[in-house]
Amino acid sequence: xxxxxxxxLGTTGWGEEDEHNSSASARPDPRQQQxxxxxxxxxxxxxxxxxxxxxxxxxxxxxxxIEEQSALVDDISDLTDRSAGRIQRQTQQVRRVDRRxxxxxxxxxxxxxxxxxxxxxxxx
Numbered sequence: 001x002x003x004x005x006x007x008x009l010g011t012t013g014w015g016e017e018d019e020h021n022s023s024a025s026a027r028p029d030p031r032q033q034q035x036x037x038x039x040x041x042x043x044x045x046x047x048x049x050x051x052x053x054x055x056x057x058x059x060x061x062x063x064x065x066i067e068e069q070s071a072l073v074d075d076i077s078d079l080t081d082r083s084a085g086r087i088q089r090q091t092q093q094v095r096r097v098d099r100r101x102x103x104x105x106x107x108x109x110x111x112x113x114x115x116x117x118x119x120x121x122x123x124x
Contacts, residue, residue, distance in 0.1 A: 028036075
């Protein structure tokens with residue numbers, strides 16, 4: 001028996017231990033898995049934070065542009081209101097002049113007829 005133990009020189013079981021150790025190293029440690037998962041989540045959160053920062057910057061720029069455009073629209077609205085008031089006043093003045101001109105047309109007609117009558121009487 002001793003001879004049988006010496007013949008393999010203790011090599012029996014070496015392969016079993018190697019298989020056991022290799023399967024243990026192939027299977028990751030749960031702590032390592034958790035740490036790897038946390039690192040991936042941190043990377044994802046960093047990317048998300050960058051995207052959110054860019055969106056915040058864009059939102060600020062859009063807000064500033066909207067305020068600028070709103071001020072321009074307000075200015076245009078004020079100018080339009082003033083122009084509408086001027087147009088209204090000018091329209092009223094044109095109507096007054098038109099009424100006066102229409103009223104004086106009869107006067108001119110009477111004056112011309114009187115002149116024609118005077119010329120006819122003088123020449124007769």
